[in-house]
Amino acid sequence: MTAGIDDIAIYIPRLYIDAEDFAKARGLDPVKLQKGLGVSQMAIVDSNQDPAILAANACLKIMQKNKLSPDDIGRLYVSTESAFDESKAMNSYVIGMLEQVYGQGTFEHCGGIETKFACVSGSYALYDNTNWIRAGEAEGKHALVVVSDIAKYDMGSSGEMTQGAGAVVMLLNDEPRLLQFDPKVTATSIKDEYDFYRPFGKETPIVHGQYSNMLYMIQVRKALESYKKKVVSSGLVKMEPGETILDHMDYINMHLPYSNMGKKALAYLVRHEWRQLPRWKRILTEIGIEEPIPKDPRGTIESVLGDEEFMTKDHEFTKLFTKTQEYQEVFESKLASSLIASTMIGNLYTASLYLGFRSSLEYEYQKGVDLEGKRVGFGSYGSGSSAMVFSGVIQPEYKEIVKNMNLVAELEDRRRLTLEEYELLHENRLTPDKSMLHSKKEFVLVDVKTDAESRGERRYSFNE
Numbered sequence: 001m002t003a004g005i006d007d008i009a010i011y012i013p014r015l016y017i018d019a020e021d022f023a024k025a026r027g028l029d030p031v032k033l034q035k036g037l038g039v040s041q042m043a044i045v046d047s048n049q050d051p052a053i054l055a056a057n058a059c060l061k062i063m064q065k066n067k068l069s070p071d072d073i074g075r076l077y078v079s080t081e082s083a084f085d086e087s088k089a090m091n092s093y094v095i096g097m098l099e100q101v102y103g104q105g106t107f108e109h110c111g112g113i114e115t116k117f118a119c120v121s122g123s124y125a126l127y128d129n130t131n132w133i134r135a136g137e138a139e140g141k142h143a144l145v146v147v148s149d150i151a152k153y154d155m156g157s158s159g160e161m162t163q164g165a166g167a168v169v170m171l172l173n174d175e176p177r178l179l180q181f182d183p184k185v186t187a188t189s190i191k192d193e194y195d196f197y198r199p200f201g202k203e204t205p206i207v208h209g210q211y212s213n214m215l216y217m218i219q220v221r222k223a224l225e226s227y228k229k230k231v232v233s234s235g236l237v238k239m240e241p242g243e244t245i246l247d248h249m250d251y252i253n254m255h256l257p258y259s260n261m262g263k264k265a266l267a268y269l270v271r272h273e274w275r276q277l278p279r280w281k282r283i284l285t286e287i288g289i290e291e292p293i294p295k296d297p298r299g300t301i302e303s304v305l306g307d308e309e310f311m312t313k314d315h316e317f318t319k320l321f322t323k324t325q326e327y328q329e330v331f332e333s334k335l336a337s338s339l340i341a342s343t344m345i346g347n348l349y350t351a352s353l354y355l356g357f358r359s360s361l362e363y364e365y366q367k368g369v370d371l372e373g374k375r376v377g378f379g380s381y382g383s384g385s386s387a388m389v390f391s392g393v394i395q396p397e398y399k400e401i402v403k404n405m406n407l408v409a410e411l412e413d414r415r416r417l418t419l420e421e422y423e424l425l426h427e428n429r430l431t432p433d434k435s436m437l438h439s440k441k442e443f444v445l446v447d448v449k450t451d452a453e454s455r456g457e458r459r460y461s462f463n464e
């Protein structure tokens with residue numbers, strides 16, 4: 001049985017901090033954010049918003065757009081790494097909010113859980129729900145998988161320039177209009193690591209930035225190796241001599257903690273794939289310098305990062321590699337469109353990959369490319385750490401959905417925060433009743449109880 005993504009919707013909070021204002025306040029060169037990281041604006045949540053609200057607002061949007069009733073939904077999964085409860089799953093809060101609109105008990109039949117594995121858990125949730133449909137258990141109902149996060153780092157830390165917030169919801173069924181997942185090729189890698197983690201009770205993560213960048217690339221590459229084997233053994237793709245698996249992906253969407261991480265990761269994957277092929281000789285001639293090798297043959301992340309001479313040379317080599325015409329063609333045709341939304345919104349953790357997918361659909365369609373039958377590869381990464389590589393094919397009905405996508409219009413009603421306002425919000429100094437915006441037709445947080453009996457209980461309302 002077939003299964004995949006029928007429709008996709010996003011909810012992005014309407015406050016943002018501009019890279020220019022942020023850089024000035026932190027004594028940084030704004031070009032480091034804009035060009036070095038690919039961050040122009042970062043979406044910030046108001047004091048009456050939390051990740052459950054972002055998720056519920058996204059779900060309401062997709063249900064209303066598709067005129068779905070709760071009876072049409074068999075499963076609702078929420079994937080997040082911004083959970084605020086150690087036991088109660090975020091999807092129960094989301095269902096509670098949706099029932100304020102659709103009526104008490106209307107989602108009673110609907111199964112689901114909250115999933116956690118840093119930024120990769122949404123991909124596991126998609127995979128599980130796809131298999132629920134493939135197994136014939138859906139009985140004609142759809143699944144909603146919503147990925148929702150607030151990427152928040154300590155003030156003054158190097159992660160602070162890669163924040164953001166928002167939710168992406170995907171409607172899954174057996175006759176998807178957007179993308180059908182390729183069967184039997186989903187591949188994963190996993191390793192116990194401490195590149196980025198958030199111990200109990202801590203609102204912001206502990207991050208080893210450069211270590212996490214490198215681990216991301218290594219783990220995705222491992223998952224890609226396994227994907228390659230599955231693709232060949234399942235007969236999905238026939239690889240000719242001199243080809244790489246990336247030649248068989250028309251589009252590649254990567255996890256985007258910041259927009260330029262997609263560039264970095266693609267360059268890493270392409271370089272490692274091409275190195276084994278006859279074309280590498282030609283590329284090396286165009287680059288004009290030798291490919292550097294780390295001093296320490298163990299090649300651990302620590303030893304590589306500590307090898308300053310290698311890092312400098314490798315940086316130079318990568319820069320030259322990404323300027324070669326052959327690489328530029330791959331970058332422009334397969335990845336570039338997926339990076340646009342991230343520059344305007346920032347990091348969405350679990351949702352970043354799927355915001356990139358949506359961005360790619362919208363901006364490739366605007367270019368006039370016929371997307372029908374194109375294969376999309378996904379490189380998902382979650383710190384801690386696990387990667388997942390999978391793919392799908394764009395369906396003939398995609399235009400029905402993609403023609404109405406307009407990211408700029410969805411973001412037009414945003415308010416640029418001053419640095420003082422941003423810091424008030426960042427330090428949680430505003431209560432929900434002192435929110436910056438008065439939203440209409442949205443769920444908002446009313447209060448969080450503090451008394452001993454009901455500590456942590458959240459009250460939400462739908463603002464008419």
Ligand code: CAA
Pocket residue numbers: 029031032035036037118119158159160161162196207208209210212213216255256257258261264315347349381382383
């Ligand atoms: N003008 C132009 N470019 C500049 C510049 C300037 N003045 N100054 C620096 N740059 C460039 C650098 O050359 C670099 O480019 P390359 O990557 O091509 O080398 C880029 O800007 C970033 O500079 P640094 O590497 O020096 O930046 P940093 O070390 O200060 O911080 C970071 C970058 C490590 C990503 C940090 O923001 C961070 O810790 N972020 C959070 C962790 C993270 O996002 N990790 C990603 C992988 S883990 C993951 O994906 C899970 C998740 O969602 C968090």
